[in-house]
Amino acid sequence: MFQKDIFKGQKVVVTGGGSGIGYTTAKHFLQYGAEVLIASRKEEKLIKAQTELQEFGVCEYQVCDIREVESVELLAEKVKSLWGSLDILINNAGGQFPSRAEDIKIKGWNAVINNNLNGTWYVSQILAKAFFIPQKSGNIINIIANVFRGFPGMAHTGAARAGVDNLTKSLAVEWSPYQIRVNAVAPGIIKSTGLEQYPDEILKGLSDQIPLKTLGSTEDVANLTTFLASPMAKFITGETVYLDGGQRLWGDVFKV
Ligand SMILES: CCC/C=C/C(=O)SCCNC(=O)CCNC(=O)[C@H](O)C(C)(C)COP(=O)([O-])OP(=O)([O-])OC[C@H]1O[C@@H](n2cnc3c(N)ncnc32)[C@H](O)[C@@H]1OP(=O)([O-])[O-]
Numbered sequence: 001m002f003q004k005d006i007f008k009g010q011k012v013v014v015t016g017g018g019s020g021i022g023y024t025t026a027k028h029f030l031q032y033g034a035e036v037l038i039a040s041r042k043e044e045k046l047i048k049a050q051t052e053l054q055e056f057g058v059c060e061y062q063v064c065d066i067r068e069v070e071s072v073e074l075l076a077e078k079v080k081s082l083w084g085s086l087d088i089l090i091n092n093a094g095g096q097f098p099s100r101a102e103d104i105k106i107k108g109w110n111a112v113i114n115n116n117l118n119g120t121w122y123v124s125q126i127l128a129k130a131f132f133i134p135q136k137s138g139n140i141i142n143i144i145a146n147v148f149r150g151f152p153g154m155a156h157t158g159a160a161r162a163g164v165d166n167l168t169k170s171l172a173v174e175w176s177p178y179q180i181r182v183n184a185v186a187p188g189i190i191k192s193t194g195l196e197q198y199p200d201e202i203l204k205g206l207s208d209q210i211p212l213k214t215l216g217s218t219e220d221v222a223n224l225t226t227f228l229a230s231p232m233a234k235f236i237t238g239e240t241v242y243l244d245g246g247q248r249l250w251g252d253v254f255k256v
Pocket residue numbers: 094095096097098099105107108109111112115145188189193194195197254
C-alpha cells in the first residue's frame with residue numbers, strides 16, 4: 001500500500017502484538033521500515049511472534065500486563081533503554097467474554113473494564129509523559145470495537161470501548177499542542193485468533209448480518225491502522241473509523 005520505507009527509523013509499540021490483529025499490525029510496520037516492540041502478558045507467545053516477525057525487521061518484546069501500572073512503567077523503561085524515544089503507540093491489547101448483562105459478575109465486569117479502558121489509559125498516559133509530550137510529537141491509535149449501537153451480548157466491553165472512543169477525542173484536543181495525533185479504529189468482526197474463544201453457535205451465520213457478507217481480516221485492520229499512523233493521515237485526529245463491512249448500520253451486532 002505504501003512505499004517500503006514510509007516508517008523508516010520510526011519506533012512503534014504494539015500492545016497485544018503477539019497474536020491476531022496486533023501481530024499483523026506489527027508485521028506491517030516492520031515491512032514499512034519501522035522498529036517494533038510487541039508487549040503482552042504471555043512471554044512464550046511473545047517469543048514465538050518475535051522469532052517470526054524478525055524476518056521482516058527489528059522486533060523487540062516486553063512482557064506487560066496493561067492493567068498493572070508498575071508493569072506499564074517497566075514497558076516505558078524498556079522503550080527508553082532500547083530507543084530513547086517513541087513515535088507510534090498502538091493500543092490493541094484487550095478482550096472480554098460473551099455474557100448476558102444480568103449474568104456478568106462484579107469481578108468479570110471489573111476485569112473487562114480494567115483491561116480495555118483502564119489499561120488503555122495507563123499505557124497512553126505513561127508513554128505520552130515519558131516520550132510524546134517531552135518530544136512534542138507522537139501518534140496513538142486505539143483499537144476498540146463496533147460499539148456504534150451499543151454492544152448487546154458484551155455490555156462490559158461496549159462500555160469500556162465507548163470510554164476509549166471518548167478518550168480519543170479528549171486526548172486529541174488536549175495533546176494537540178504537543179503535535180500528538182490520537183485516533184481509534186473500531187473493527188467489526190475480524191477473522192483472527194481472538195474469535196477462537198467464542199463458541200460456534202455465536203459465530204454461526206455472523207457474516208449474514210454484515211452488509212458486505214464477509215468477516216474482516218487482520219490485514220484490513222492493519223491497513224487502516226498503518227494509514228492512520230502515516231503522514232498521509234497528518235490532518236486526522238480525534239477520529240474513530242469503523243471497519244465493519246457496514247455492520248454498524250444494519251444487522252445484529254452480536255447475540256448471546
Ligand atoms: C464477535 C466479537 C467481536 C469481538 C471480538 C474480540 O474482541 S476478539 C478478542 C478476544 N480476545 C480476548 O478476549 C482475549 C483476552 N480476554 C481475556 O483475557 C478475558 O476475557 C478477560 C478480559 C476477562 C481477562 O480476565 P482475567 O485475566 O482477569 O481472567 P480471569 O479468567 O481471572 O477472569 C476474571 C473474571 O472474569 C469473569 N470471566 C472471565 N471469563 C469468563 C467467561 N468466559 N464467562 C463468564 N465470566 C468470565 C469471571 O467473573 C472471572 O472471575 P471468576 O468468577 O472466574 O473468579
